[in-house]
Amino acid sequence: MGIYQSAYHRQLYHDTKDAHKKIKGDTPHEKRVFDANDFVCASNRYGLIHLWDTNTRQLITTLTGDMHIVESVSFSPDGNTIVSGSVDKTIRLWSLSTGELIRTLKGGMGDVNSVSFSPDGHTVVSGSDDGTIRLWDTNTGKIIRTLLEDKYNVESVSFSPDGNTIVSGSLDATIHLWDTNTGELITIFIGHTRPVLSVSFSPDGNTIASGSMDKTIRLWNTNTRQLITTLTGHTAGVSNVSFSPDGNTIASGSGDKTIRLWNTNTGKIITTLKGHTGWVNSVSFSPDGNTIASGSDDGTILLWELEP
Numbered sequence: 538m539g540i541y542q543s544a545y546h547r548q549l550y551h552d553t554k555d556a557h558k559k560i561k562g563d564t565p566h567e568k569r570v571f572d573a574n575d576f577v578c579a580s581n582r583y584g585l586i587h588l589w590d591t592n593t594r595q596l597i598t599t600l601t602g603d604m605h606i607v608e609s610v611s612f613s614p615d616g617n618t619i620v621s622g623s624v625d626k627t628i629r630l631w632s633l634s635t636g637e638l639i640r641t642l643k644g645g646m647g648d649v650n651s652v653s654f655s656p657d658g659h660t661v662v663s664g665s666d667d668g669t670i671r672l673w674d675t676n677t678g679k680i681i682r683t684l685l686e687d688k689y690n691v692e693s694v695s696f697s698p699d700g701n702t703i704v705s706g707s708l709d710a711t712i713h714l715w716d717t718n719t720g721e722l723i724t725i726f727i728g729h730t731r732p733v734l735s736v737s738f739s740p741d742g743n744t745i746a747s748g749s750m751d752k753t754i755r756l757w758n759t760n761t762r763q764l765i766t767t768l769t770g771h772t773a774g775v776s777n778v779s780f781s782p783d784g785n786t787i788a789s790g791s792g793d794k795t796i797r798l799w800n801t802n803t804g805k806i807i808t809t810l811k812g813h814t815g816w817v818n819s820v821s822f823s824p825d826g827n828t829i830a831s832g833s834d835d836g837t838i839l840l841w842e843l844e845p
Contacts, residue, residue: 575823577830578619579838580607586621586631591828591840598636609651613658618675620661622649628663630675640678644671651693655717656700664691670705670715682720693735698742702759706733712747712757724762728755735777740784744801748775754789756801766804770797777819782826790817796831796841812839 576597577589584607586600605625612619618639619631628642628649647666654661660681661673670684670691690708697703702723703715712726712733731750738745744765745757754768754775773792780787786807787799796810796817815835822829829841 575828576612576616577821577838577840578610578612579832580610580621584623586610586619588619588633589838591823591830594840600631600636600638608649609653611653611661613654613675614656615658618654618658620652620654620675622652622663622665624648626665628652628661628673630661630678642673642678644673644680644683646671647690650691651695653695655696656698660696660700660717662694662696662703664694664705666690668707670694670703672717672720684715684720684722690732692733695737697738697759698740702742704736704738704745706736706747706749708732710749710751712736712745714745714759714762726755726757726762726764728764728767729753731774734775737778737780739780739801740782744784746778746780746787748778748789750774752791754778754787754799756804768799768804768806770806770809771795773816776817779820779822781822782824786822786826788820788822788829790820790831790833792816794833796820796829798843810841812841813837 575591577591580586584605586607588597590597605623607621607623609622610619617633619633621629626646630639632639646669649663649665651664652661659675661675663671668688672681674681691705693706695704701717703717705713710729710731710733714723716723729749729751733747733749735748736745743759745759747755752771756765758765771791771793775789775791777790778787785801787801789797794813798807800807813833813835815833817831817833819832820829827843831839
């Protein structure tokens with residue numbers, strides 16, 4: 538993936554129970570993610586999960602059944618299942634083909650801030666407000682293991698590409714690296730000065746990117762367990778970070794209403810994407826790396842076509 542000369546965006550509306558009508562003044566909680574079929578899955582404050590076809594820009598289906606804010610959504614690796622985490626302290630698994638609820642996972646946890654599938658799709662990891670990280674068996678819905686981080690909220694969780702480790706970001710400004718198989722804490726990355734809202738592994742698993750309310754993005758080496766570099770430029774908190782499929786670019790969304798693209802090798806800003814009028818809660822690359830989906834408190838999803 539090269540340096541971007543320009544980018545333009547297309548808009549999908551997704552801010553009310555009527556997914557085709559924008560209501561000004563509302564502030565939905567937009568979360569989205571791409572899957573391998575160029576679908577975008579997005580959730581909002583009404584507990585609805587919308588599935589869009591990015592090629593036709595048409596709404597495919599809406600998943601209903603959760604009347605609370607859905608904080609996080611994720612596709613399974615095979616694209617057949619969606620997992621969602623909610624402030625009602627539950628996790629739900631949905632069938633993509635039928636749009637029906639498969640099962641609800643409950644385990645006495647706090648609000649669920651983040652959910653993610655393992656690379657093999659057999660496990661879901663969740664991070665919640667009670668300071669715990671839980672591993673769930675997707676076939677049985679049972680808890681496999683509970684990792685006790687601390688008394689602070691867990692804001693973001695993610696599996697490594699090989700599934701052997703989990704990274705979590707916390708309200709106490711720390712990042713924890715865990716052994717998936719044993720549940721043991723491997724190391725704690727310290728450097729941020731405010732809550733860590735997002736963590737993500739690079740495609741090769743050698744780097745972790747973290748976004749924080751301290752307005753910075755930090756890159757960490759998973760082998761040496763040292764800070765690689767700090768990316769600065771946002772003027773408000775960084776709510777989400779995402780690697781491109783080739784690992785050469787990081788996209789970040791911020792409270793400054795912008796998306797920034799960064800060169801992971803140099804740490805330099807490639808370009809700044811402007812179009813949202815509210816906090817950018819989430820950013821995600823398409824599988825081919827040519828498109829970015831961004832979700833915002835302004836109630837819209839923007840699709841950015843990146844031109845090399």
